[in-house]
C-alpha cells in the first residue's frame with residue numbers, strides 16, 4: 250500500500266501490544282526528609298526562608314529557586330491555611346471514573362507569604378469555598394510513615 | 407534578530423483520532439517527503455535536523471534515537487528537543503544563524519493513539535513524593551487553575567465554553583482537523599464533569615499527525631521559494647516545576663516567552679502589530695489566559711473580545727482559526743508545530759476557506775501541557 254491509501258479501521262491491521270515496567274526509588278533529599286520527619290515525630294510543619302531574598306518555601310528546602318542562595322534554617326508554621334482554589338475530581342489517575350468524586354485543594358499556607366500545598370479537602374464538593382480557612386488532619390502518631398499521607402487531608406474550619 | 411531565517415518548506419499529514427495503518431515513523435516520513443518536495447530538495451541537501459520527541463510518548467525510552475531514519479537523517483547531524491516544537495523551531499533558527507548550517511529540517515509528531523495509558527504517563531511527570539501519591543487524573547491541575555481564574559473574575563464560565571464552540575467550529579473549515587464540530591454553549595456546559603470546573607468538552611482530545619518544516623538562510627530561502635515566511639522572533643520560558651511555588655494564575659512563562667519574541671521581532675504594540683494568533687487551548691480557559699499574557703488584549707478583556715467576535719475568523723485579531731488544540735486535536739509535543747503550520751499557511755495566503763485577509767504577521771504560542779509550566783512563542787511574517 251502507499252501512504253495515500255491509509256487504512257482508518259483497526260481491523261486486519263497488525264500491532265504488538267507492549268508494556269514498559271518502570272520501578273524507581275525516589276530520594277527525599279535533605280529538605281523533604283526534615284519536613285516529613287517533623288510531621289511524623291512532632292506533628293509540626295516546617296517552612297524555610299531564603300536568607301538573601303526572603304522567599305519562603307513550604308515544604309522547607311535547602312536552596313532558593315529565585316536567587317539560588319543556600320537555605321540552612323527552617324521555622325515552624327501552624328500548618329493551617331486558606332483555600333486558594335479547589336477542584337472536584339471525577340477521574341482516577343488512570344482516567345477511570347470514581348464512585349465518589351474527591352475534592353483536591355490548593356491551600357495557601359499560613360505564615361509562608363503565599364506558598365501553596367496540594368492535598369485533599371475532606372468535605373462534600375458543594376460545601377467547599379475559595380477563601381475558607383482550613384487545618385491539616387494528621388494520622389495518629391503510631392500510624393505515621395514519613396510521607397504525604399501522614400497528613401490525611403485538610404478540613405474546613 | 408541578526409540575519410534572516412525563513413520557513414520555506416512545510417509538509418504535514420492529516421490529524422486524526424487514530425492512525426492505525428501508519429507507524430509513527432511512517433507519519434514523519436509522509437510529512438518530511440512533502441516538505442522536501444515542496445522546495446525541491448532531498449535529504450542530502452539538508453545540513454542538520456532538529457526533532458521533537460518526549461520519551462515514552464512513542465513507546466520508547468531514549469526515543470530520540472528513533473527520530474532520524476524517517477527524515478533521511480541517518481549519519482547526519484541530528485538533535486532532539488524534549489519540549490514543544492516551537493522550542494525546536496527556535497533551535498533550528500539559531501543553527502541557521504550560526505552560519506554553519508544553511509538548510510535545517512525541523513520535525514514534530516504525535517502518535518498518542520498508540521498509548522493506552524496516557525494519564526499514567528502524564529502522572530509520571532508529577533512530583534513523586536508530594537503530588538503523585540494523590541493518584542488523581544492530571545487534569546486536576548487545570549481544574550485548580552481554572553477555578554481560581556473564574557474566581558478572580560478573569561472570564562466567565564460561559565466565555566470559557568464559548569472558546570470551545572468557536573474553535574471546534576473553526577475546525578469545520580480545516581480539512582485536516584480531527585475534531586471539527588458545531589456545538590452549542592450548553593453542549594459544553596452540560597458535558598461530563600472531569601476536574602470541575604473543567605468538563606469533558608473543555609479538554610482537547612488526543613490526535614495523531616506529523617509536521618516537518620524546512621528552514622534556511624535568507625539567500626537560500628529566496629532561491630528555494632517565492633513565498634518565504636520569516637522567523638522574526640522566538641522566545642521561551644519555564645516557571646518553577648513545583649505546584650507549591652509556581653505562580654498560579656498569571657501565565658508568567660507565556661508572558662516572558664512572548665516578551666522575548668516581541669523584543670527580537672521589534673514589536674512594540676502586539677495588539678496592533680499581530681494579525682492573527684494560534685495559542686494553546688488544550689483546556690478552554692487557557693486561550694483567554696494566554697492571549698492576555700501575550701498582551702494581545704488588556705487584562706480581563708479577552709472574554710469580552712471573544713463575545714464581541716474580535717477573535718473569530720472575521721474579527722480584528724483572529725485566535726485559533728485552525729481550530730486550535732480543541733478542534734484540530736491535542737498533539738502533545740507537536741502542538742506548537744500545528745500552530746506554526748497554520749500561521750505559515752495563512753501568511754502564504756494558502757489557508758483556503760479559512761484564509762484571513764491581509765495577514766502579514768502571526769504569532770504561535772504553545773504550552774507543554776499539564777503539569778508543566780513551559781511556554782514557547784514564535785513570531786512569523788511574510789514581509
Ligand SMILES: [Zn+2]
Pocket residue numbers: 299300301302303304313314315316317318
Ligand atoms: Zn532567595
